[in-house]
Amino acid sequence: MITVWAVKIGVVLGMILTSCAYLIYIERKLAAYMQDRIGPNRVGPFGLLQPLADGIKFLLKEDVVPRHCDRFLFYMAPSLAIMTTMLAFAVVPFGPTSTDPDEWQFVIAPGVDVGMVFIFAVGSLAVYSIILGGWASNNKYSMLGALRSSAQVISYEIPLGTSILGVVLLAGSLNLEDIIQFQASNGFLHWNLWTQPLAALIFATSALAESNRLPFDLPECEQELIGGYHTEYSAMKFAMFFLGEYTHVITISFLMSVLFLGGWHFPWIAEVGSHYNGVGAVKCGVLAAKVFAIIIFIMLIRWTIPRFRFDQLMSLAWQGLVPLSFFNLAFVMFAKQFNWPVWVLTVASLALLVGASALNGMRLQRRLRVGSVSSPALGKI
Amino acid sequence: MAISEKDIVWVEEPSIGLWEAMYLPAIAGGLATTIRHVFQKPVTEEYPEVKPVLPLNYRGVHRLNRDEQGRVKCVACMLCATACPAHCIDIIGAPTPWEDRDKYPVKFEIDELRCIYCGMCEEACPVDAIELTSIFDLTGLSRQEMIFDKDKLLSVYDKTVQGGKDPARTTRGVLGPASENLVPAERMAWPIDELPSSQVNS
Numbered sequence A: 001m002i003t004v005w006a007v008k009i010g011v012v013l014g015m016i017l018t019s020c021a022y023l024i025y026i027e028r029k030l031a032a033y034m035q036d037r038i039g040p041n042r043v044g045p046f047g048l049l050q051p052l053a054d055g056i057k058f059l060l061k062e063d064v065v066p067r068h069c070d071r072f073l074f075y076m077a078p079s080l081a082i083m084t085t086m087l088a089f090a091v092v093p094f095g096p097t098s099t100d101p102d103e104w105q106f107v108i109a110p111g112v113d114v115g116m117v118f119i120f121a122v123g124s125l126a127v128y129s130i131i132l133g134g135w136a137s138n139n140k141y142s143m144l145g146a147l148r149s150s151a152q153v154i155s156y157e158i159p160l161g162t163s164i165l166g167v168v169l170l171a172g173s174l175n176l177e178d179i180i181q182f183q184a185s186n187g188f189l190h191w192n193l194w195t196q197p198l199a200a201l202i203f204a205t206s207a208l209a210e211s212n213r214l215p216f217d218l219p220e221c222e223q224e225l226i227g228g229y230h231t232e233y234s235a236m237k238f239a240m241f242f243l244g245e246y247t248h249v250i251t252i253s254f255l256m257s258v259l260f261l262g263g264w265h266f267p268w269i270a271e272v273g274s275h276y277n278g279v280g281a282v283k284c285g286v287l288a289a290k291v292f293a294i295i296i297f298i299m300l301i302r303w304t305i306p307r308f309r310f311d312q313l314m315s316l317a318w319q320g321l322v323p324l325s326f327f328n329l330a331f332v333m334f335a336k337q338f339n340w341p342v343w344v345l346t347v348a349s350l351a352l353l354v355g356a357s358a359l360n361g362m363r364l365q366r367r368l369r370v371g372s373v374s375s376p377a378l379g380k381i
Numbered sequence B: 001m002a003i004s005e006k007d008i009v010w011v012e013e014p015s016i017g018l019w020e021a022m023y024l025p026a027i028a029g030g031l032a033t034t035i036r037h038v039f040q041k042p043v044t045e046e047y048p049e050v051k052p053v054l055p056l057n058y059r060g061v062h063r064l065n066r067d068e069q070g071r072v073k074c075v076a077c078m079l080c081a082t083a084c085p086a087h088c089i090d091i092i093g094a095p096t097p098w099e100d101r102d103k104y105p106v107k108f109e110i111d112e113l114r115c116i117y118c119g120m121c122e123e124a125c126p127v128d129a130i131e132l133t134s135i136f137d138l139t140g141l142s143r144q145e146m147i148f149d150k151d152k153l154l155s156v157y158d159k160t161v162q163g164g165k166d167p168a169r170t171t172r173g174v175l176g177p178a179s180e181n182l183v184p185a186e187r188m189a190w191p192i193d194e195l196p197s198s199q200v201n202s
């Protein structure tokens, strides 16, 4: 049993690290194509060996530790960053699982009943690495980045958690495997994306903010903060921050596909009842394809939407996402209590979205009419 | 002068409707733009493999022109060295061994590292002896190497003439007040008798 676990952990770690390296390559290529450039093409055919070269560079570079930093915390921050994000993977299923313990389980720790809670608990620990990194660097830019990050992560944790509560209520379990099972056994139209579109939107937005990706990458926005919390980090320690961040992206993509896109389920080819040779591999492939699609989407978003201003970021969370996710949760509770059909939830989600937009439109319109020139930090007039 | 009332156009900020306030349509539109660009041809020029073709009026490395007998055309009048804002031209003149002019440069050096490629020298030259070519990628391993002497500057002339890369001004007829047009007719931009008369030296 122990060896099975060890092998699984080893394989998953290796997979994550390799895919991180190549995701960075893909992101650079994609970013280049989006800007009508070519991207890395010097190392190996099509630049395919670029991640390798980068890895070697990270290992061989001089590792500068500034003299005025808090050494212990300075060293701890990057290791925390990579540890917490990797730990969250323990309960994320990357393929089909079953309740029968004799069957092969595509998850490191099968049957964890508090799966979601675990991921959130460990995931929010990641902000410690950022705060510690920023604090220990003893540098004002790093500190500002870390402060922004803590405010941002704390704000976005609430809509993130509330948005998935609806999903959890519908499935009746916090276990990610059960949530997939619930969607898979009810068929394509019961994917949570269709019954909970608003929750999916809120989840995607907050997850982007949680992982400090553009358009929410204020903790490390180059124009204002040089590098943000990792300004003072170099060589492998910087690489660890980077890897942690990318692993976070992979994790949220997994969560997104598990919670809202039915996990390994796909009509006809990967159903609950499908029994043919290699069905497990097909299911893994389906999940991987969904995850990959979401990651590509995240990269596309990165080069599409400009960065938010800090007050916009905060007002989006507290005035937009938090109330919306609470309303959504309330609707799910009603639906569960009175046994409403699921399409009611879809309609309710869309109605909430349109209603919120109307309110927002009126608010913006009022601001235009007043001709407000006041600083947005002072709030609306 | 005050702006008259009828010249002022007052514009209103466009109103924000439900559609814009939803943000999502705008984001979808943005995504469409981004995706469209993914499939567009990159504009990147892969420099060392693909060299750009620069316009012939580009101001790059200098050349010293030759007259019809292949001698240096410069008369060592020092006008270019005087005009040069970077003081990077160093000339030592001497009486010529030839019948048709008094002086020629025994030493003519341009410090290409100090030059700012302003083109003052070619404008100052009364006999159109110095010109800037469209050669831009000059490199060297030492500072000394980048100080171009007379032979090197003359070899730039040979190279550009052979490569058909005469600077634009070469083929515009006579520009300097004491210059003679020595450029053969087939190298000219347009027939010599169509040039403005002020540019044709009698």
Ligand code: SF4
Pocket: B080, B083, B084, B085, B086, B087, B088, B089, B110, B114, B115, B116, B117, B118, B119, B120, B121, B122
């Ligand atoms: S281009 Fe300008 S700086 Fe260079 S040598 Fe001529 S006058 Fe001097």
Ligand code: SF4
Pocket: B073, B074, B075, B076, B077, B078, B079, B080, B081, B091, B124, B125, B126, B127, B128, B129, B130
């Ligand atoms: S201005 Fe012309 S002729 Fe006079 S020294 Fe310079 S290159 Fe020679």
